[in-house]
Amino acid sequence: MAPTPAELIRTLVAGRLPGLVHLAHRPGPFHVRHATDAEGRVLLLVPVFSDLAAELDPVAARDVAVVLDVLDLPPAAGAPSTGRAWVSGWAVPLTGDPARKAAVEFAAVDPTGDLLDVGSRFRLHRFEVAEARLETAGVVHRVDPGDYAAAEPDPLHxxxxxxxxxxxxxxxxxxxxxxxxxxxxxxxxxxxxxxxxxxxxxxxxxxxxxxxxxxxxxxxxxxxxxxxxxxxxxxxxxxxxxxxxxxxxxxxxxxxx
Incomplete structure (x- = not known):
């Protein structure tokens, strides 16, 4: 047995590897700290005063199409890469109780102290994955969003x-x-x-x-x-x-x- 493409994507985008965000018809990409919750939804931790925050401006009251791009970093010299994952959806800002719950889920992956400043210096955005792709060994695998959500990140990663x-x-x-x-x-x-x-x-x-x-x-x-x-x-x-x-x-x- 081996990890399925859905499991590999869930592992890559879980939040332990660096990620880039691409926005439709916007400059970029943008470096971003991210994590996923238990349902596979992507959480973005964005400084309030940043170029990415300006592009995701919640005052505009509109969802923004985003793509999270994560490249595997092999754990040792000579180790093969498991590939590159892209997941996309429409990011929405979180406030109030949803933001507090999302901060707890983010902390389970990355317990950064910046989560204490969500609502002041930082803002959390979330999107459900509408499209998921994995490129490995030159082949692109398209994964059904339902299969992605049902998969689990590798517990040993x-x-x-x-x-x-x-x-x-x-x-x-x-x-x-x-x-x-x-x-x-x-x-x-x-x-x-x-x-x-x-x-x-x-x-x-x-x-x-x-x-x-x-x-x-x-x-x-x-x-x-x-x-x-x-x-x-x-x-x-x-x-x-x-x-x-x-x-x-x-x-x-x-x-x-």
Whole structure:
């Protein structure tokens, strides 16, 4: 299994990567801090005194067509990009109780202190996604807005870079041995270059070698605790050296699990 285009878009636009906003028939683009709420609606945190705020002027009492543009930033050198996402809709300013609730949802992704100044120095705008696209490997996927809203961001995305660094810095011999067994490799230096709720993406060669393979987990993981249980056989030298017969290495558990 692998993330669907809808899941990849939800992950990219969740708010942990830099975003650009394009406005129809306006100059730009504009850098913007953004997040998404539980329903996938996009929240834009905009300084009151800024060019973007002037273009989104709520005094005009009109919705503004916007496109949020987010490019994936690979978590490590040599890691492949998952692509670029565009989501579009009509932005409306939030005030009063809707603004306060939106600030709480924004803080769940990015707990910036500027949210305390919503209504004075900053304003929140929100839009429902009317169109969603993902470009990956030169192919553009159009995703139904309903599928986008029903998908979930990857729960490991915020920690992916730290997890990959930990595997490379503290568990490299165990990881390399595990990958060679799973992929039936006798040479080379396979490396884990991406990680998501569905499994690991492995580079099979050195720098410049574009061969990669995906190793799926037995089932998708929902948080770091589940990931730890799935990876335990990989990181435990004893389990890796003496795998139990007739069982998939990723399903092996010790009595302490």
């Amino acid at each position: 915020a920690d992916e870079a730290a997890l990959l660094a930990d595997l490379a810095d503290h568990h490299l011999p165990q990881v390399t041995a595990y990958l060679r067994r799973r992929l039936d490799l006798t040479g080379g230096e396979p490396r884990v270059v991406r990680l998501d709720r569905y499994g690991l993406v492995v580079a099979l060669g050195g720098p410049g070698d574009r061969r990669r393979a995906r190793l799926p987990f037995p089932q998708p993981v929902s948080d770091l605790s589940e990931l730890s249980r799935v990876l335990h056989p990989l990181l435990c030298t004893r389990s890796a050296a003496h795998p139990r017969p007739h069982r998939h290495p990723a399903n092996t558990r010790t009595d302490r699990d």
